[in-house]
Amino acid sequence: MNSRLNEQQVIKGRVLTRHAVNRQGGLHLQYFVQTENGPVTVEIPNQEHVCFVQATDATALLASSELRGVRRSPVALSCFANTPVEALYCVDGRQQRNLNRAAKDLDIELFESDIKVEHRFLVERFIALDAEFYGHFVARTGTNAVSQQQPLFIASRARQAVSTIALNAISLDFECSFAGELYSVGLYGQTTEGCVYQKVIMVGEAEETDANYIEWVENEAQLINQLISWFAEYDPDIIIGWSVVTFDLALLYRRAKHHGIALTIGRDNHPLGWKVEDKYRPETLSLPGRVVLDGIDWLKAAFYQFDRYSLEFVSQALLDEGKAIHNVDNRMDEINDLFLNNKPALAHYNLTDCRLVWDIFEKTHLFDFAIERAKLTGLELGRVGASVAAFNNLYLPHLHRAGYVAPSKPASDGIESPGGYVMDSVPGLYQHILVLDFKSLYPSIIRTFLIDPKGLVEGLTQVEEQTVSGFLGAQFSREKPILPMLIKNLSEQRELAKAHHDAPLSQAIKIIMNSLYGVLGSRGCVFHDARLASSITMRGHEIMKQTRLWIEAEGYKVIYGDTDSTFVWLGNDFEQEQVAQTGKSLAEKVNQLWRDKLTQEFKLESFLELEFETHFEQFFMPTLRGSVEGSKKRYVGTKRQTSGELGLVFKGMEQVRSDWSPLARRVQYELYERLFQHLDVTTYLREIIDSLHSGELDDELIFTKHLRRNLEDYTAKSAPHLKVARALCDINQDQRFAKRGARIEYVMTLNGAEPAEQTSNLIDYDYYLSRQLEPIAEPILSILKTSFSEVATNQMSLI
Incomplete structure (x- = not known):
């Protein structure tokens, strides 16, 4: 160790945790780094917190005596209002807090004041997880120089690196x-x-x-x-x-x-x-x-x-x-x-x-997924969520190099963009339904139509020929957009990951790409602008509607569409061996039509890609309960598995929801199996009703819910599982049942919900008939031209 002291060296490793430390009147950035030679503590001394203010506001803001130590400096940057800004530097967190308070009192905008200095240092250098630091090792002194401490490296600069160091x-x-x-x-x-x-x-x-x-x-x-x-x-x-x-x-x-x-x-x-x-x-x-x-x-x-x-x-x-x-x-x-x-x-x-x-x-592959996510987003390894922070990490260094600072707050207040397109469904029982999906639709729209926060700022000041029109008055500049470029890079990385069968990296990229629209649509993001979000979702509506017209022009019926998926009925007598080729041909036909349309009307390259995703050999689209209208986001189908066997696929049905009883879920599964296999449904239901009333199915009537928060934190107190949780606390004198994550099991009795193991009243079988079995059976029975009440009444007369 001593031979390494004061030598100018380079170390490379993975940054595990990041910290800002005030010591002896100075701000030190501290990074714990794993290297090929073991863990090292890297410190970068003499750093400052930085934020920005419009140049015209700087003098008034810094007039306060408590801000005399704040350093100001002109920079070649502007805010989104196209006015110049100055950089403000603070030597410690206390001074930064005073600056924020003074700006708030004077109603002066500060830009990027919430970005932590230990993160900014890395982000501005495009450093995510792996970094090279330049400096020298120093000997530790004083009471902290103990054997359990790792080598200390004082760095003067850093840059991004590539590392394959295995973490323990x-x-x-x-x-x-x-x-x-x-x-x-x-x-x-x-x-x-x-x-x-x-x-x-x-x-x-x-x-x-x-x-x-x-x-x-x-x-x-x-x-x-x-x-x-x-x-x-x-x-x-x-x-x-x-x-x-x-x-x-x-x-x-x-x-x-x-x-x-x-x-x-x-x-x-x-x-x-x-x-x-x-x-x-x-x-x-x-x-x-x-x-x-x-x-x-x-x-x-x-x-x-x-x-x-x-x-x-x-x-x-x-x-x-x-x-x-x-x-x-x-x-x-x-x-x-x-x-x-x-x-x-x-x-x-x-x-x-x-x-x-x-x-x-x-x-x-969660280890690999966590590492790849950190490498892609610049988020601290181990940090979950934080999609807004990930967006900022990706976007800000490019924005600064383009001459802008981030806004201080969202542009929209009360104006919301519509959600994804969901068309009215055509209910019924079908054979041969194709599902055609747009691959990463929203990222593809962003990339194709040049949707970008910086592009919006610049596009609103440019002539029409230099822009691409969006929605709600948006115009996007064609010149060097940032967000489409980021999506291009991510898309190319994902294709490489898929080619190398790198599933964790591919999944990490997919999640990041799909989060970009959500971030722009969130008021928690300073880049949020209804013109941005609407130009994505409303364009998606337009794309889905036009795609439907082109498919139906080919002689097929579209029975449903949802955000990026189009459900196409080929006809009940369609030849099985032609299905896959028809799906691929339809997708390529639509893709070519989009390429032609965007070239001719927008002078844009299309990155929209429709894919043949799924073939349902049999498919059921139910109606809304109590209506003849088709439901949305709810269907059941049979799909050929890799083993060659047919499997049932449920979407949005009770089968995939944990708030239904095991009995309801089992019966629903068996009902659809019988429907698709042309087996007797009504006789089976009558047998279930008989077994229910005889008590043979009591073990399948238990509801299981987990408390998502502590019991006292719920505002609505009347939910059955909350009532049972309170009862369990009282009966057992055990507050574990009131804690977040507690598993609550209950049944519905003639006196309402009661703990499954400690009921004092008879089970309310009529509740399970009318509230559990009837809703799941009625859609199927309507297809068979009968009703649950008719089946149940006939059976009850025999009991």
């Missing part, structure tokens, strides 16, 4: 008592060589066991201290888990605080902390040098969907394996019993949970 991850999970006292912590991972690492730190006296991964400690405080030592030794870059922030790390923090233990599990001896006291959320977590990925959040970010997001449910769905415990739903009692009587079994359960989370991450 660990899956972490705690087991605890009802009161939250720690029993054990499980740690599971795999080295880059593929070797398994596993450890459980367990409170208790050492026992003879074959589980050589157990490390015994005397008490909870020793467990925490041993875990701190483990972090220093194993030194993971990434921590994964299931509700790992809101439960595991929050619990660890509270227990360490209870014992007065400094929880120094971050790098450089930094403690785990929270930016907002008692708000244990991913966005408030502070753990310098380590990235935390929660399995639930990242599955949702990658657009995986499950009825429930418990570890048991997701692991069973993805891995066909569940928790190593007998009674999952009442596992706390069993965990307590294992801690008292069979600690090795508890250690196995603890470690299994860790491994299940790891296997889910591996199965769904």
Whole structure:
């Protein structure tokens, strides 16, 4: 280490966490970076917060005595009102806050004042995850120069880089008592060589066991201290888990605080902390040098969907394996019993949970997805959501180089753009329905029609020949638009990813591209302008309507359309072997018509691409309940699987919704199977009604809901699952049923909703008939020229 001191060097690595630190009157940017030679702390001294103000407002704003230290400087930039701006520099966060307050008091606009300095430094240099830093290593001095600290590199500049450095991850999970006292912590991972690492730190006296991964400690405080030592030794870059922030790390923090233990599990001896006291959320977590990925959040970010997001449910769905415990739903009692009587079994359960989370991450490529998303967006590795911040990271450096600063607030106030196009459906039972989808329709519209915030500002001042017309008076400049260029780059990267079978990268790009319209349509984005959003959605309406006309001109019937999908009926007698070729030919015909139209009318290159997506051999489009009009976003069809078998596909129906009883969902599935296979439907329904009233189906009448927030935070209190949650708290004297995420099971009785395991009244079978079975059966029965009331009445007379 000493031989490296004061040498001018370059280090390259992956930026794990970012921080701004005020020290000795100066602002230092601090980046924790993993390099090929291990973790390094990079600091960039003498930095400043920066924002912008219109040049005409600068003098009045800086007249206050408390702002005398703010530095101003002319820059070659303008705001969207095309007036020059000056840059304002603050040496610390306090001065920046004073500046913001003064501007608000004087009603003076500040531009980009909310961009954190540690992010701006990277974004302006197009640095996302991987970077090169230029500077030198220095010796640490003072009381902080301890063995657990990593090398310190003082940098003067940085640039983007390409890196393939593998990051070291660990899956972490705690087991605890009802009161939250720690029993054990499980740690599971795999080295880059593929070797398994596993450890459980367990409170208790050492026992003879074959589980050589157990490390015994005397008490909870020793467990925490041993875990701190483990972090220093194993030194993971990434921590994964299931509700790992809101439960595991929050619990660890509270227990360490209870014992007065400094929880120094971050790098450089930094403690785990929270930016907002008692708000244990991913966005408030502070753990310098380590990235935390929660399995639930990242599955949702990658657009995986499950009825429930418990570890048991997701692991069973993805891995066909569940928790190593007998009674999952009442596992706390069993965990307590294992801690008292069979600690090795508890250690196995603890470690299994860790491994299940790891296997889910591996199965769904979440590690790769998180890394690719950070590389694409410039968001801090581990940050979920934040689509507005991702847009800013992508857009701002290009905007600045084009001579503009971002607006201080959205342009639109109360003017909203319409949503996606949804045409009226033609209800009925069909054979041979084609679904033709526009590939990434909204990004393609942005790219084709040059829709761009900067382009709108410039286009409104240009002559018509230099612009492309949008909607609500929008005109977009043809000169160097930024957003279409970004989409072009992303599209090309996605095609390369698909060619290389890089599914995580392809998925990350798809999600980012599709989020761009949503950002422009959100009032939370300073670039929001109804003219931008409407020029996307209203153009989409126009495209879908014209596409329908062209398809019907070919002699086919369009029965439905939704945002970017067109449903085409080929006719019930269409030849099966001609379906695929017809779908591809139709798509190419429409694509060519769009290329011709846009060249002739707009002098634009078309990036619209219609694809043959799906063939439903049989298809049912229901009516709206109580109406003859066709429904929207609801249908059922049979689709040939890769195995060659026909499978049922439900869209928007009760079958895919978790707020319907298992009975309703099963019956609906079987009804449509019978409909499509031309089997008897009414006899089957009568058998179900008979079994329902005889009590044979009681196990399928249980509703399951999870609290999305703590019980006291609900404004509407009358929902059945909330009523049952309150009852469970009272009956069991257990407030767990009032906490966010609590699983509530109930049935409908003659006295309303009651806990499934503690009913005091008879089940209300008529409720299940009229509110569960009738709504799902009626659409099918109407096709068969009968009704649920007729079927039910005939059956009831026989009971």
